[in-house]
Amino acid sequence: MVRVRLENLSKHFGKVKAVDNLNLEIKDGEFISLLGPSGCGKTTTLLMVAGIYKPTKGYIYFDDRVMNDVEPRDRNVGMVFQSYALYPHMSVFDNIAFPLKLKKVPKNEIRNRVVRVARMLGIYELLDRKPGQLSGGQQQRVALARALVKEPDIFLMDEPLSNLDAKLRIQMRAELKHLQRELGITTIYVTHDQVEAMTMSDRIAVLNKGKLQQYGTPDELYNRPANLFVAGFIGSVPINFIEGTIRRQDGDLILDGIDYIFKIPKEYIGILDHIDEGEDIILAVRPEHIHIKRGEYTGKVYVVEPLGRDKIVHIDIGAGIIRALVPGEEDVNEGDKIKFTFDTTRLHFFDKKTGKVIL
Numbered sequence: 074m075v076r077v078r079l080e081n082l083s084k085h086f087g088k089v090k091a092v093d094n095l096n097l098e099i100k101d102g103e104f105i106s107l108l109g110p111s112g113c114g115k116t117t118t119l120l121m122v123a124g125i126y127k128p129t130k131g132y133i134y135f136d137d138r139v140m141n142d143v144e145p146r147d148r149n150v151g152m153v154f155q156s157y158a159l160y161p162h163m164s165v166f167d168n169i170a171f172p173l174k175l176k177k178v179p180k181n182e183i184r185n186r187v188v189r190v191a192r193m194l195g196i197y198e199l200l201d202r203k204p205g206q207l208s209g210g211q212q213q214r215v216a217l218a219r220a221l222v223k224e225p226d227i228f229l230m231d232e233p234l235s236n237l238d239a240k241l242r243i244q245m246r247a248e249l250k251h252l253q254r255e256l257g258i259t260t261i262y263v264t265h266d267q268v269e270a271m272t273m274s275d276r277i278a279v280l281n282k283g284k285l286q287q288y289g290t291p292d293e294l295y296n297r298p299a300n301l302f303v304a305g306f307i308g309s310v311p312i313n314f315i316e317g318t319i320r321r322q323d324g325d326l327i328l329d330g331i332d333y334i335f336k337i338p339k340e341y342i343g344i345l346d347h348i349d350e351g352e353d354i355i356l357a358v359r360p361e362h363i364h365i366k367r368g369e370y371t372g373k374v375y376v377v378e379p380l381g382r383d384k385i386v387h388i389d390i391g392a393g394i395i396r397a398l399v400p401g402e403e404d405v406n407e408g409d410k411i412k413f414t415f416d417t418t419r420l421h422f423f424d425k426k427t428g429k430v431i432l
């Protein structure tokens with residue numbers, strides 16, 4: 074087990090700052106995710122930790138040792154990629170054994186270690202097959218076994234589940250998480266799928282354009298997003314952003330939009346105290362924190378999307394549409410004029426200019 078620390082870590086490709094001054098600490102045995110859209114620098118970060126890319130600037134520490142100049146093979150990391158890159162002509166056994174053969178581990182020990190990880194991952198019966206004779210999930214486990222057999226200090230995984238169908242992905246998600254807990258190997262997991270990151274990680278580092286946006290537990294990212302980017306990225310049904318100008322009126326605080334006016338609940342008057350009248354802010358509220366058929370606001374139902382347990386109700390509020398997530402049995406139809414309200418303990422306010430949360 075190893076603690077990993079990235080200090081002012083940057084990687085530039087010509088003018089592109091793929092990773093821009095990243096600071097991150099991963100505790101012994103912790104499972105963290107690097108989460109962000111395509112091109113935000115996730116893979117580049119992982120490859121620097123593995124030693125395949127040299128940083129342009131900054132440092133990588135394993136415990137207190139600077140690793141920048143340590144060769145990849147001496148870092149003792151296990152990597153699993155999106156494309157499992159199994160050798161098609163080799164048996165499952167030989168695929169798993171491959172890293173140990175490279176290290177010239179004695180034959181007997183190779184046999185013991187391969188059998189042990191194969192048993193652990195439930196692929197012992199498949200050791201004689203070729204990768205082409207396996208299902209996607211089984212291939213995935215072989216790739217994991219190959220990374221694990223080295224008994225790495227650190228596990229690096231780059232979108233390892235993206236080739237699997239939805240059902241298998243959910244199953245493997247749980248298996249991976251369980252396995253990581255059992256082995257206690259410090260893990261950095263790369264994904265652009267916020268559900269994957271939220272369900273599996275102790276902490277999540279959200280990246281955008283090479284820059285760290287926020288580093289926190291799933292709970293912190295969901296309940297206390299630091300900026301508009303994180304607020305918009307986390308959440309199965311995307312959060313609503315409602316723009317407006319701050320006005321004060323008879324002791325009330327008003328969010329004045331183009332075509333709508335929201336009275337800001339008094340719970341939030343305190344935090345908005347230092348915002349001048351006329352400033353533009355953004356109110357963010359998650360669909361699950363909007364309640365319909367009651368409350369002080371009105372809108373017209375634009376579209377209803379049934380999801381079984383829930384429904385997404387799109388409400389036209391004049392200058393935009395907001396989404397509410399309501400119970401599936403709620404009777405609501407396109408064209409209905411409906412009332413709605415917000416859960417007044419679950420609102421977020423952001424400065425429109427900086428995108429930062431107003432605290």
Ligand SMILES: Nc1ncnc2c1ncn2[C@@H]1O[C@H](COP(=O)(O)OP(=O)(O)OP(=O)(O)O)[C@@H](O)[C@H]1O
Pocket residue numbers: 086089090091092109110111112113114115116117118265
């Ligand atoms: N070898 C390279 N040469 C030049 N530019 C690169 C190279 N590798 C990555 N980049 C650029 O660096 C940025 C970050 O790339 P990276 O592969 O780290 O993104 P990512 O977050 O892993 O994206 P994805 O989710 O699509 O895999 C991108 O703009 C990419 O085009």
Ligand SMILES: [Mg+2]
Pocket residue numbers: 115116117231
């Ligand atoms: Mg990538």
